[in-house]
Amino acid sequence: MAKRVEAKASLPSPRKSPRPPKRAPKRAAERIRESARDLFYRQGIRAVGVDEIVSHAGVTKPSLYRSFPSKDELxxxxxxxxxxxxxxxxxxxxxxxxxxxxxxxxxxxxxxxxxxxxxxxxxxxxxxxxxxxxxxxxxxxxxxxxxxxxxxxxxxxxxxxxxxxxxxxxxxxxxxxxxxxxxxxxxxxxxxxxxxxxxxxxxxxxxxxxx
Amino acid sequence: MAKRVEAKASLPSPRKSPRPPKRAPKRAAERIRESARDLFYRQGIRAVGVDEIVSHAGVTKPSLYRSFPSKDELxxxxxxxxxxxxxxxxxxxxxxxxxxxxxxxxxxxxxxxxxxxxxxxxxxxxxxxxxxxxxxxxxxxxxxxxxxxxxxxxxxxxxxxxxxxxxxxxxxxxxxxxxxxxxxxxxxxxxxxxxxxxxxxxxxxxxxxxx
DNA sequence: GATCTATGTTACCGATCGGTACGTCACCTG
DNA sequence: CAGGTGACGTACCGATCGGTAACATAGATC
Structure with missing residues (x-):
């Protein structure tokens, strides 16, 4: 099913104004998404391993598997x-x-x-x-x-x-x-x-x- | 390149009449070809491993690699x-x-x-x-x-x-x-x-x- | 400052990948 | 029978696959 995973910026109460989550909320999941998009499209899904994705995204594997339940769902x-x-x-x-x-x-x-x-x-x-x-x-x-x-x-x-x-x-x-x-x-x-x-x-x- | 590999029936001198090579020359390579054709078409090439091919063909891996230099060439x-x-x-x-x-x-x-x-x-x-x-x-x-x-x-x-x-x-x-x-x-x-x-x-x- | 939560990292897992070293067996030739 | 010739099978290789346990760290809340 793979419900979207990010969007945690909106759940803390909107009190403080400057920067609610800022650093983390975008980084890993979104970088993985972008890398997967590039690599999957250009090389095919089966041809791209999760190691290549996380390496391209500059993150590590557990970061991928906390945001996506499996490669298939990614x-x-x-x-x-x-x-x-x-x-x-x-x-x-x-x-x-x-x-x-x-x-x-x-x-x-x-x-x-x-x-x-x-x-x-x-x-x-x-x-x-x-x-x-x-x-x-x-x-x-x-x-x-x-x-x-x-x-x-x-x-x-x-x-x-x-x-x-x-x-x-x-x-x-x-x-x-x-x-x-x-x-x-x-x-x-x-x-x-x-x-x-x-x-x-x-x-x-x-x-x-x-x- | 993968030049065809079988066709070893013709190289012994054509003296004895009954059955020059008879048993081996068709079996392994052709069975592998047929299995590869079925499996590759139905599931895709990347999705099918060489183990599945040889198992489906009823032969073993070395038989595959004696007739074909690699999975890519197969x-x-x-x-x-x-x-x-x-x-x-x-x-x-x-x-x-x-x-x-x-x-x-x-x-x-x-x-x-x-x-x-x-x-x-x-x-x-x-x-x-x-x-x-x-x-x-x-x-x-x-x-x-x-x-x-x-x-x-x-x-x-x-x-x-x-x-x-x-x-x-x-x-x-x-x-x-x-x-x-x-x-x-x-x-x-x-x-x-x-x-x-x-x-x-x-x-x-x-x-x-x-x- | 203590704690909680979310994210990041190191190191590892068993399974499977494509590929191979080596011995066996049947058969043909001398 | 002695020996050569191929085709076949057993058992194994290192690499990579998707996936995870355990721990470190940073920020927000109290």
Whole structure:
């Protein structure tokens, strides 16, 4: 389950003003989170040991295990944070101009395409985690499935706002395309198939709007 | 590099007729290959230890290391075999009716869609391996990149045979779709986005043929 | 200052990792 | 039968895996 662990700044009564907890409350757990995020995304979860994480974070192992019950739960926490951030960024991009969903999707796609062309692009950390942990009972896999399901729902809603006759089918078609960008981006690099994603998305949207 | 290791049947001089090597030459190496193929695909390469492989194959570790120089090379061999088989199946499907490339692609897609809907579908082992081994110097990753590059070339050639004005762009768009099926198939299972892949492929092909 | 709590550190655990030294056994050749 | 040739198995290697016990230390509260 891995309920969030930090946030102990708020439990002492808010009397003294200057600095309630200041030193400790942020250090270990948050540094571990940041290190895990970097290392897990770039190298994969299974490839990174807890020793490497704590060493990268400048802390020691017991500090990790006081904030996270296990490596699996740390991985789940990593996926939860990354997934929520990703969904929030997607929402924010779409919300920037609510009257033009198609144009805003294009904005998001331009960013995705740019990222996918960078060397050492590693695709979607959520998808990668599902590849690394096929067992559906695994904590990391459960978070990955949850995030992906919510992203799929957003694409269906977006397709509806664009006026698709079958929004769920357009949403799914777009999701196929995006997952293709994640995979082929890390496989082929800059000149890879991801270069055509915007044209392809346009074609699929047109297909679902006309007629 | 991992040059194939078996094939020692041919080196004794062909004098005696009945059975030159008979007992040993197939057993250990091939059993290991089959076990590795099953276990690597279903659980992932990193998740499977050499002990599990040899135990599943009913042999012992030294037998593995006599036929394969390392686990990494065994993984590369697994990817090489699976990739070649996959490319050959693709070619065979297309060759079954050379005058109708679009129809034959649809045949291949129907099969892909059916596989992707089965429970415990694990996507494309080649893509999965690239996710597990981001290091481009890794033997498994090199094989994965090679296979994917050849598949991409086939899709471009197929798009050309279908009469696309920009075959490389249609081929890449289709590849995005297929990689999306691999990923979303194992993420969402039977009712997932892969259900729309045929309609989406049709829309993309139409887009590249008309005008 | 005494105490409590939360965080940090040293040193260690058993299990498992990929990999190997070495002996055994079956079989073919002389 | 003597000896060579491979394939196979027993038993083991050091390294690393995820995880923990025991102790030190610093800050807040009384």
């Amino acid at each position: 991985a789940a926490d990593y996926l939860r944070h990354m997934g929520e951030d990703g969904l929030a960024r997607f929402d924010a991009t779409l919300a920037a101009n609510p009257s033009d969903p198609r144009g805003q999707l294009r904005v998001w796609l331009v960013q995705l395409q740019a990222k996918s062309a960078k060397r050492d692009y590693r695709g979607c950390g959520t998808t990668n985690a599902a590849v690394e942990y096929p067992d559906r009972k695994h904590p990391a896999r459960k978070v990955a499935s949850d995030i992906k399901g919510r992203f799929r729902a957003r694409l269906t809603a977006l397709a509806a706002r664009m006026g698709a006759r079958k929004p769920d089918r357009l949403g799914d078609a777009l999701l196929l395309l995006f997952e293709g960008v994640y995979a082929s981006g890390q496989l082929f690099g800059a000149g890879g198939p991801a270069r055509v994603v915007i044209e392809a998305a346009d074609a699929l949207i047109d297909h679902h709007l006309k007629r | 993984a590369a061999d697994y990817l090489r075999h699976m990739g070649e088989d996959g490319l050959a199946r693709f070619d065979a499907t297309l060759a079954a009716n050379p005058s109708d490339p679009r129809g034959q692609l649809r045949v291949w897609l129907v099969q892909l869609q059916a596989k992707s809907a089965k429970r415990d579908y694990r996507g494309c082992g080649t893509t999965n391996a690239a996710v597990e081994y981001p290091d481009r110097k890794h033997p498994a990753r090199k094989v994965a990149s090679d296979i994917k590059g050849r598949f991409r070339a086939r899709l471009t050639a197929l798009a050309a045979r279908m009469g696309a004005r920009k075959p490389d762009r249609l081929g890449d768009a289709l590849l995005l779709l297929f990689e999306g099926v691999y990923a979303s198939g194992q993420l969402f299972g039977a009712g997932g986005p892969a259900r729309v892949v045929i309609e989406a492929a049709d829309a993309l092909i139409d887009h590249h043929l008309k005008r």
